[in-house]
Amino acid sequence: MHVDIAAAEAAIAAARRRAEELGTKMCIAVVDSGADLKAFHRMDDAWVGSIDIAIKKAKTAVFFGMPTGEIGKLSQPGGPLFGIEHSNQGLITFPGGLPIVDENGVLVGAIGVSGSSVENDHAVAVAGVAPVGVSDLPAHPWRT
Amino acid sequence: MHVDIAAAEAAIAAARRRAEELGTKMCIAVVDSGADLKAFHRMDDAWVGSIDIAIKKAKTAVFFGMPTGEIGKLSQPGGPLFGIEHSNQGLITFPGGLPIVDENGVLVGAIGVSGSSVENDHAVAVAGVAPVGVSDLPAHPWRT
Amino acid sequence: MHVDIAAAEAAIAAARRRAEELGTKMCIAVVDSGADLKAFHRMDDAWVGSIDIAIKKAKTAVFFGMPTGEIGKLSQPGGPLFGIEHSNQGLITFPGGLPIVDENGVLVGAIGVSGSSVENDHAVAVAGVAPVGVSDLPAHPWRT
Amino acid sequence: MHVDIAAAEAAIAAARRRAEELGTKMCIAVVDSGADLKAFHRMDDAWVGSIDIAIKKAKTAVFFGMPTGEIGKLSQPGGPLFGIEHSNQGLITFPGGLPIVDENGVLVGAIGVSGSSVENDHAVAVAGVAPVGVSDLPAHPWRT
Numbered sequence: 289m290h291v292d293i294a295a296a297e298a299a300i301a302a303a304r305r306r307a308e309e310l311g312t313k314m315c316i317a318v319v320d321s322g323a324d325l326k327a328f329h330r331m332d333d334a335w336v337g338s339i340d341i342a343i344k345k346a347k348t349a350v351f352f353g354m355p356t357g358e359i360g361k362l363s364q365p366g367g368p369l370f371g372i373e374h375s376n377q378g379l380i381t382f383p384g385g386l387p388i389v390d391e392n393g394v395l396v397g398a399i400g401v402s403g404s405s406v407e408n409d410h411a412v413a414v415a416g417v418a419p420v421g422v423s424d425l426p427a428h429p430w431r432t
Numbered sequence: 433m434h435v436d437i438a439a440a441e442a443a444i445a446a447a448r449r450r451a452e453e454l455g456t457k458m459c460i461a462v463v464d465s466g467a468d469l470k471a472f473h474r475m476d477d478a479w480v481g482s483i484d485i486a487i488k489k490a491k492t493a494v495f496f497g498m499p500t501g502e503i504g505k506l507s508q509p510g511g512p513l514f515g516i517e518h519s520n521q522g523l524i525t526f527p528g529g530l531p532i533v534d535e536n537g538v539l540v541g542a543i544g545v546s547g548s549s550v551e552n553d554h555a556v557a558v559a560g561v562a563p564v565g566v567s568d569l570p571a572h573p574w575r576t
Numbered sequence: 577m578h579v580d581i582a583a584a585e586a587a588i589a590a591a592r593r594r595a596e597e598l599g600t601k602m603c604i605a606v607v608d609s610g611a612d613l614k615a616f617h618r619m620d621d622a623w624v625g626s627i628d629i630a631i632k633k634a635k636t637a638v639f640f641g642m643p644t645g646e647i648g649k650l651s652q653p654g655g656p657l658f659g660i661e662h663s664n665q666g667l668i669t670f671p672g673g674l675p676i677v678d679e680n681g682v683l684v685g686a687i688g689v690s691g692s693s694v695e696n697d698h699a700v701a702v703a704g705v706a707p708v709g710v711s712d713l714p715a716h717p718w719r720t
Numbered sequence: 721m722h723v724d725i726a727a728a729e730a731a732i733a734a735a736r737r738r739a740e741e742l743g744t745k746m747c748i749a750v751v752d753s754g755a756d757l758k759a760f761h762r763m764d765d766a767w768v769g770s771i772d773i774a775i776k777k778a779k780t781a782v783f784f785g786m787p788t789g790e791i792g793k794l795s796q797p798g799g800p801l802f803g804i805e806h807s808n809q810g811l812i813t814f815p816g817g818l819p820i821v822d823e824n825g826v827l828v829g830a831i832g833v834s835g836s837s838v839e840n841d842h843a844v845a846v847a848g849v850a851p852v853g854v855s856d857l858p859a860h861p862w863r864t
Contacts, residue, residue: 293473328472496767509797
């Protein structure tokens with residue numbers, strides 16, 4: 289079950305509107321449930337370094353079916369997942385990546401946002417998910 | 433001089449319309465003049481393998497300021513650029529990538545299309561460039 | 577808006593003079609606003625391992641439009657950007673990389689220096705920027 | 721035995737003069753005998769894709785102590801080195817890379833040039849080597 293392009297575009301449009309309200313310049317990526325890129329949008333004057341971070345946040349969120357910031361809590365020094373960022377050709381584990389879950393509780397993709405503070409990145413990701421689903425998955429094993 | 437997001441979206445929209453007319457499912461990428469991703473769009477049911485090819489075609493076209501197919505003519509066995517695809521983390525040198533040149537003759541970015549025959553990929557790339565510029569650069573050295 | 581080769585060479589020459597004053601052996605890299613390498617200079621007897629670090633510092637500074645050391649303050653364990661170094665094929669987030677901003681407040685490139693203590697690396701980077709611009713960007717969103 | 725920075729700069733300056741005579745825009749790289757980057761110069765309006773090619777040509781020439789075009793003759797389909805470009809993180813095996821050999825017959829580095837036809841790239845590489853050495857090595861095993 290993959291997010292379709294109509295949903296991906298709706299998510300990006302909603303995220304962009306929120307980014308503009310916040311006065312930020314964002315890179316916004318949507319991936320499907322296979323962690324493959326579906327759509328991407330770089331606002332003018334967004335950081336060039338945020339291209340890869342936005343995409344990696346989206347991939348990270350779908351790789352593990354949880355917000356990127358949740359993984360970051362576990363990957364600190366001494367934590368159970370310390371160093372997990374070395375896997376999968378590089379993860380980003382601070383906030384700004386959120387799963388997209390459909391009305392049946394199925395993980396259909398994720399959104400990743402980068403370009404400002406992590407608080408703003410997260411807020412824009414939340415806005416992007418809103419029109420197309422939720423970010424809370426049922427207890428694992430959830431379905432894809 | 434970089435393609436802006438409005439132009440990138442206009443290029444993708446035009447490319448998508450042409451892809452639909454042709455009954456094809458395409459991945460469409462736009463990069464700026466620094467070969468950094470600006471926008472990306474994967475139509476539903478497009479090949480997953482075309483994600484990377486579309487992006488590499490766009491990068492290749494801006495890397496050398498020419499259509500990807502022109503490079504491919506020179507990179508055949510026995511040709512002067514045989515093996516050039518090993519550079520820049522992988523080039524794609526068959527048709528489907530085209531430079532975007534503005535009204536002043538400046539290279540501002542490129543489009544890359546993948547998902548069907550190279551003829552269709554090229555036709556969709558041509559359609560994508562049409563509303564935002566041309567693909568013919570002045571004689572090198574052109575400006576960026 | 578890209579740093580031109582005359583500016584890149586002026587920056588490297590100034591950086592090199594400062595490095596010699598400090599009795600250090602440095603690798604010095606200049607990238608344009610697309611994070612693509614413009615010029616590079618390795619002083620005799622500089623560390624071989626500093627080649628990649630100097631280039632990555634320059635790229636990191638232009639990726640996010642700020643001194644590399646500023647990012648490092650945010651990427652410590654427990655910090656909001658912990659692990660950001662895994663993005664963009666590897667960042668370097670300790671001092672020695674500085675943006676180059678022109679008289680109009682536009683980010684046109686960056687310099688990266690590696691080969692001694694981070695204090696010396698930073699001092700040499702400062703000297704490199706001086707003849708060609710400043711490192712302070714206007715409040716984001718700045719322009720590229 | 722490594723090319724020093726004075727020689728690297730002399731090689732780049734000579735190469736650049738020849739490039740200007742030919743009306744071309746080149747990327748010019750010099751590596752030492754360890755294949756590590758010593759100096760790099762991208763002329764304004766040179767192809768962005770030539771950055772990596774120039775560096776890879778220089779590395780390739782020093783990796784095997786011969787002009788890149790000689791390796792390309794052996795790496796064609798059916799040839800004894802077919803596919804060698806997959807090694808060493810990517811080789812470039814068409815003309816434009818030349819060894820730099822000192823007066824004692826020792827390989828001290830190499831120059832790589834990219835930005836125009838392979839004939840022009842080679843001519844500019846020849847001009848770059850001229851003030852600092854020759855490109856002909858004694859019969860292998862030569863010394864480094």
